[in-house]
Amino acid sequence: NAGVTQTPKFQVLKTGQSMTLQCAQDMNHEYMSWYRQDPGMGLRLIHYSVGAGITDQGEVPNGYNVSRSTTEDFPLRLLSAAPSQTSVYFCASSYLTDSNYGYTFGSGTRLTVV
C-alpha cells in the first residue's frame, strides 16, 4: 500500500496564481482532511470530508476549495495564491468509526507564494 500520497512535494507560486494540491489514498478511508502548518506552529484544519460528495470547512477555509468526487482523492485548490498561504500542507485520511484507529498523514507539500 502506498498510504497517503501528496503531489507535488514542493511548489513556488506567484501571487494571484491558482493551483491544485493533490492527495490520494489507497486504504479505502472514508475520512480525508487538509491541514496547513506554518513555521513553528501546530497544524490547522482547512477542510475535511467524511465521504465522497461530502465536504465541510475547518478552522481556516478561506482561500481554499475542495471537492470529493471519489473515495480515493481529495484535491485542495488555491483560488488566488497569496503570500499568507506560504506553508506546509498535509493531507490525512482515516476510517470513520467509533474507535478511530488513527490518521495516516502524507509527507506534505511545501508551498511558497512570492
Next chain:
Amino acid sequence: DAKTTQPPSMDCAEGRAANLPCNHSTISGNEYVYWYRQIHSQGPQYIIHGLKNNETNEMASLIITEDRKSSTLILPHATLRDTAVYYCIVSGLEYGNKLVFGAGTILRVKS
C-alpha cells in the same frame, strides 16, 4: 472541541521513560484521547488513543485518570529518534472525526 493543555517542552535522558502529561478537563463522555507526534518536518504519526481505560501498544502506553480530565503518554525507553513534537488531542464522532491540533510538547531526548 475539548481543549488540551500540554507543557511547551520537556527533556528526557536516553534510555529513560518519557512521561508526557496532558490536561483535558472539559472532555465529554464520547471523546477519545489521541496522541500523535511529528518528527522534524515530517507528517504527524499516530501513536495511541484511548477512551477511559489505559492502553498499551508497541510504541507507548497511555494512562487516563479515572475522571478522564488528564492523561499521560509514556515512552518506556526513550531514544534519540523519539525527539519530536507530541500532540495530545481529544475528539469524537460528533465533530465529524476531525482532529484539532494544539501547540504540543517538544520532547528532547538527550544522550
